[in-house]
Structures are given as structure tokens and as C-alpha cells.
Amino acid sequence: MAGKTILILGGGWGGLTAAHHLRGLVSSEHRVVMIERSTTFSLGVSNLGLMTGERESVRHIQRDMAKLKRPGIEWVHAEVRGVDPATRAVETDAGALAGDYLVLALGAELAPDSISGFAESAHNLYEATEAAALHDELKRFQGGRIVVLVAGAPFRCPAAPYEAAMLVEAWTRENGIRDQVEIDLYTPESIPMAVAGPAVGRALCALMDERRIAYHFNQQVTEIEQASRTVRFADEETSYDLLIGIPPHRAPSPLKQAGLVDPSGYVPVHPQTLELLSDVNTLEVQYPGVYAIGDVAAIRLLNSMLLPKAGVFAEGEAQVVAAAIAADINDQPRPGVYDGNGFCYVEVGDGLAAYGTGNFYAYPAPRVTLEDPSAQGRRAKQEYEQLLDIWFDT
Ligand SMILES: Cc1cc2nc3c(=O)[nH]c(=O)nc-3n(C[C@H](O)[C@H](O)[C@H](O)COP(=O)(O)OP(=O)(O)OC[C@H]3O[C@@H](n4cnc5c(N)ncnc54)[C@H](O)[C@@H]3O)c2cc1C
Structure with missing residues (x-):
């Protein structure tokens, strides 16, 4: 051929x-x-480490497209x-x-400009440079109200906003300011990670309850007013001192x-x-x-x-x-088909992550389970970054 x-x-x-x-x-x-x-690649999952300061800088999590490891892949910039x-x-x-x-x-694509005030007011967790800047902001934070805002659905990584809220909660404890901080999460979802079913949603709510994180579902932001630090939804509004945002996607x-x-x-x-x-x-x-x-x-x-x-x-x-x-x-029979199996590790802070796994093509609905958080789950999550060494020379 x-x-x-x-x-x-x-x-x-x-x-x-x-x-x-x-x-x-x-x-x-x-x-x-x-x-x-783009001339560089980084895994979105590393943004959480940039936010907590566990990852030192954007440079440390990025790889250079010009250094693809496998010979014979032509990168057109x-x-x-x-x-x-x-x-x-x-x-x-x-x-x-x-x-x-x-x-x-x-x-x-991320569309922060589609919500009035988002780009000026929110720290966009989904951009590596902004996640790193968020860490500097956290270090300056003395207390007040932290709002984690999901500005539209669907969005990448259904666990990420909940992970962000729990990681920030752990960070405020480790840094001795937990009692001066309120943490609230607002999302248009009806339950956390709705696609994974009600049992997973309830488990995530329980994890947030244990950490005194307040959650507000079915809330679609309409605008953010930077001057008064106010987030508006259809029927209510909330104030913030620090706003962590997940922008709408398209x-x-x-x-x-x-x-x-x-x-x-x-x-x-x-x-x-x-x-x-x-x-x-x-x-x-x-x-x-x-x-x-x-x-x-x-x-x-x-x-x-x-x-x-x-x-x-x-x-x-x-x-x-x-x-x-x-x-x-190669004129061979077509091999296997995609089966809809997936997994994730939901970081909850304190060096722990809960392993979730299941079949999303199951009848009549996805069958997904979420284990209790463990140190082993956290270690497994960190292994995602090994992909970088498979694809790139350092
Ligand atoms: C904070 C965070 C945490 C996450 N955690 C996890 C996790 O724990 N587990 C997990 O499985 N997933 C996680 N994700 C989600 C995961 O990163 C994405 O789902 C995944 O990257 C999707 O892969 P993709 O190839 O479809 O898109 P992408 O990885 O986004 O790649 C798309 C590429 O297309 C390029 N591109 C776009 N438009 C153009 C154009 N017009 N011309 C040329 N190039 C273009 C972009 O530059 C980009 O490199 C996380 C994401 C974030 C943000």
C-alpha cells in the first residue's frame, strides 16, 4: 500500500x-x-499541584513539543x-x-469571556499560569470567604472543582488559618460528578461535609462584579474574598x-x-x-x-x-472497540485520594464506584505525570 x-x-x-x-x-x-x-504541553491535572505549591512552577510541569521522544512523529506548529x-x-x-x-x-476551548467579569475577577484553575498565581494569592490570604465557582457545564475533569475545594481546605488547615476561612462551592451540576450517579455524588458531599465545605448546586453564574466582589446567579448572589473559577467550555x-x-x-x-x-x-x-x-x-x-x-x-x-x-x-481486521471504562483519583488533601472506577457504557446507566481516600490512591494519581516521560525527552 x-x-x-x-x-x-x-x-x-x-x-x-x-x-x-x-x-x-x-x-x-x-x-x-x-x-x-502550542509549543509546550502540560497535564491539566498538574494545575492542582501548582495551586497548592506542591509543583514548584509552570516550567517544571511543562514539556517542549519540539522534544517529542518517538522518532517519526511530525509536529506541525x-x-x-x-x-x-x-x-x-x-x-x-x-x-x-x-x-x-x-x-x-x-x-x-475555555471561554472565560463568556461570563461578564469572570476574566478580571476569577483565578482560572484551568490555566497553568493562573493556577500558579493562585498559589501566591493563597500565601497572602489571611482569612475570609473562598468561593470555588464552576461557571458552566460540561467541563473537563468532573472531579477537579471538588478536589480544588478540598485541597484549599487542607491548605488553610496546614497553614493555620482554617478558622478564619469559609469555603463555598457553586456549580450548575445537580450533584457532584452527576454522570457517575447518586452514590458517588453522596460520597463527595460527605467528604465535603467532613471538611466544612458548603456546596450549592443548580447554580449557573450570570455575572461577576469585581468592584463589590459579588457573584450573581439567577436567584441569588454571593460575595467572595478569593474566587477560584472553572470557566465555561466550548x-x-x-x-x-x-x-x-x-x-x-x-x-x-x-x-x-x-x-x-x-x-x-x-x-x-x-x-x-x-x-x-x-x-x-x-x-x-x-x-x-x-x-x-x-x-x-x-x-x-x-x-x-x-x-x-x-x-x-496494514490490511488487517479491525481490532477491539472502545468500551467506556474509566477511572479517576479524587484528591481530598492530606496526601489522600479516593479511587473511582466504572463502566460508563453500562445499562441502564454508568456503574461507578468510589473507594475511601487513601495514600495509595494519591500515589497512583501522581503517576499520571509519567506520561510526560513517555512522550517527551527532557
Ligand atoms: C485542573 C485539571 C485537572 C484534571 N485532572 C484530570 C484527571 O485527574 N484525570 C483525567 O483523566 N483528566 C483530568 N483532566 C482533564 C484532562 O486534562 C482533559 O480531559 C484532557 O486533556 C483532554 O484531552 P484532549 O486531547 O481531548 O484535549 P487537550 O488535552 O485539551 O488537547 C487539545 C489540544 O488541541 C490544541 N488546539 C486547540 N485548538 C487548536 C487549533 N485551532 N489549532 C491547533 N491546536 C489546537 C490545544 O492547544 C491542545 O494542546 C484535568 C483537567 C484540568 C484542567
């Missing part, structure tokens, strides 16, 4: 996994091209501007590219402009093959050879919610897609 070109759009958790696996599965006559606008899935053509600010296969892995604009986004706000894909769908009810595939993985993909579960936006799912989906493309190129 003549040399094929696989274009991977986005070099985040999903794109890097896809590129790394594909390069190992197809011979060197085939090109693995990854288009990524460019901004994707347009995508035509029918012709598998991609427009970038560095020129046009065409592929035999497309893997859309552009993630979910699909990257090139995919919206290409008409690939459905009313969920993201790109509907087949739950097992990750190919783009023309009809979510019949699961009819629209563009064979074109896939979307990770945060940008919309996979509707049997409880009508979307598969959460998390790196473990992006990684599992990327592996399945890489194997499917390689099988096609």
Missing part, C-alpha cells in the same frame, strides 16, 4: 497518545502528522483554521494539509464552522469506533476514516448524559482509533 498520511489535529492528552501509538503501529512510509499550536471532513483537508495558518485519515483531538471554532458540532455543543461520534456520526440515533457513520476523540467528542450515554471530559477517556479512545487506522493501513 502506498504511503498514507494520518493528520492528528491537536497535540494534547488525546492527540499525543494517538500519535505515539500510531507511530508504533505503522511503518515509516506512512506519515503521522500532529498539528498543534500551526493553528488549525478549517476542516473539511469530506476531503480530509485541513486549513492552518501555516498552509493547507491533506490526509488519508483525520483524528480530531482539539479538546474543549468546542473549538474550526469544528463549529465546519458544521461538525451538534446541539450538545460537541462533535457526535460512534461510542465504540469514535467515527463521526450523521445520525446519533441510528449511529450512522458520516465520514469513514475521520475520528474525534477526547474532550471535543460527544458520546451520549444510556442515562442521556455525555461521557465526561477527562484525559483517561481521551487516552483510551486514542488507543482504539490508532489501532483501527493501523489495521486499515
Whole structure:
């Protein structure tokens, strides 16, 4: 078979996994091209360590895109501007590219400007530099009201806001100011990590109760007034002295402009093959050879919610897609399909994390369990960062 070109759009958790696996599965006559606008990569999960000061600086958690470890992955440093899935053509600010296969892995874009006052008032936990600045702010904090605000759903890593609240709580205890601090969490969710079911939600509420963290569900922020330090919701408002924010998310604009986004706000894909769908009810595939993985993909579960936006799912989906493309190129039968299994470690402070795991494709709803927090869970969570050593030379 003549040399094929696989274009991977986005070099985040999903794109890097896809590129790394594909390069190992197809011979060197085939090109693995990854288009990524950023010159550096870091795992979002490391932002929590930046916030607590456990990670020293952004520089320590970042890796250089130019130092991809696996030979033969071509990194194109460019901004994707347009995508035509029918012709598998991609427009970038560095020129046009065409592929035999497309893997859309552009993630979910942060949209802090979509809430009036958010960008000026909130410390955005989802940006590494702002998470690091938040640590400096915490060190100056003498007491008052800390609000953790989820400004829209769905958002990446359903556990992260709860982890942030519990880590901040532990930090104020360790630094002797707990009695001078109130911690409140506001979210549009009806329960914590709603997609994982009510038992997991109740377990997280119990963990927050033990730590005297007040939580407020079904609260969609409408605006933030910086001068008076007020967050407004539809029916109430709250004041803050320190505001930790998770901004609204949305699909990257090139995919919206290409008409690939459905009313969920993201790109509907087949739950097992990750190919783009023309009809979510019949699961009819629209563009064979074109896939979307990770945060940008919309996979509707049997409880009508979307598969959460998390790196473990992006990684599992990327592996399945890489194997499917390689099988096609190598003229072999298509291997396994994506099975919807996932896991996470919910950090609760004091060196502990609760291990959650389950099958999100289970009938009639995801079956997920959450263990008690343990030191072992925390150690396992830290192992995520080993991915950096798999993908990059230091
Ligand atoms: C604080 C925090 C904690 C988290 N903790 C966990 C955790 O414990 N476990 C877990 O599984 N997940 C966790 N996540 C979520 C995880 O980081 C994401 O779900 C994961 O990164 C999604 O992978 P992705 O490849 O879909 O998107 P991303 O990793 O976001 O990658 C998308 C890439 O596309 C690039 N891109 C976007 N648009 C363009 C364009 N137009 N042109 C060129 N390049 C573009 C971006 O620069 C980016 O590099 C956490 C996230 C945060 C923020």
C-alpha cells in the first residue's frame, strides 16, 4: 500500500497518545502528522499541584513539543483554521494539509469571556499560569470567604472543582488559618460528578461535609462584579474574598464552522469506533476514516448524559482509533472497540485520594464506584505525570 498520511489535529492528552501509538503501529512510509499550536504541553491535572505549591512552577510541569521522544512523529506548529471532513483537508495558518485519515483531538476551548467579569475577577484553575498565581494569592490570604465557582457545564475533569475545594481546605488547615476561612462551592451540576450517579455524588458531599465545605448546586453564574466582589446567579448572589473559577467550555471554532458540532455543543461520534456520526440515533457513520476523540467528542450515554471530559477517556479512545487506522493501513481486521471504562483519583488533601472506577457504557446507566481516600490512591494519581516521560525527552 502506498504511503498514507494520518493528520492528528491537536497535540494534547488525546492527540499525543494517538500519535505515539500510531507511530508504533505503522511503518515509516506512512506519515503521522500532529498539528498543534502550542509549543509546550502540560497535564491539566498538574494545575492542582501548582495551586497548592506542591509543583514548584509552570516550567517544571511543562514539556517542549519540539522534544517529542518517538522518532517519526511530525509536529506541525500551526493553528488549525478549517476542516473539511469530506476531503480530509485541513486549513492552518501555516498552509493547507491533506490526509488519508483525520483524528480530531482539539479538546474543549475555555471561554472565560463568556461570563461578564469572570476574566478580571476569577483565578482560572484551568490555566497553568493562573493556577500558579493562585498559589501566591493563597500565601497572602489571611482569612475570609473562598468561593470555588464552576461557571458552566460540561467541563473537563468532573472531579477537579471538588478536589480544588478540598485541597484549599487542607491548605488553610496546614497553614493555620482554617478558622478564619469559609469555603463555598457553586456549580450548575445537580450533584457532584452527576454522570457517575447518586452514590458517588453522596460520597463527595460527605467528604465535603467532613471538611466544612458548603456546596450549592443548580447554580449557573450570570455575572461577576469585581468592584463589590459579588457573584450573581439567577436567584441569588454571593460575595467572595478569593474566587477560584472553572470557566465555561466550548468546542473549538474550526469544528463549529465546519458544521461538525451538534446541539450538545460537541462533535457526535460512534461510542465504540469514535467515527463521526450523521445520525446519533441510528449511529450512522458520516465520514469513514475521520475520528474525534477526547474532550471535543460527544458520546451520549444510556442515562442521556455525555461521557465526561477527562484525559483517561481521551487516552483510551486514542488507543482504539490508532489501532483501527493501523489495521486499515496494514490490511488487517479491525481490532477491539472502545468500551467506556474509566477511572479517576479524587484528591481530598492530606496526601489522600479516593479511587473511582466504572463502566460508563453500562445499562441502564454508568456503574461507578468510589473507594475511601487513601495514600495509595494519591500515589497512583501522581503517576499520571509519567506520561510526560513517555512522550517527551527532557
Ligand atoms: C485542573 C485539571 C485537572 C484534571 N485532572 C484530570 C484527571 O485527574 N484525570 C483525567 O483523566 N483528566 C483530568 N483532566 C482533564 C484532562 O486534562 C482533559 O480531559 C484532557 O486533556 C483532554 O484531552 P484532549 O486531547 O481531548 O484535549 P487537550 O488535552 O485539551 O488537547 C487539545 C489540544 O488541541 C490544541 N488546539 C486547540 N485548538 C487548536 C487549533 N485551532 N489549532 C491547533 N491546536 C489546537 C490545544 O492547544 C491542545 O494542546 C484535568 C483537567 C484540568 C484542567
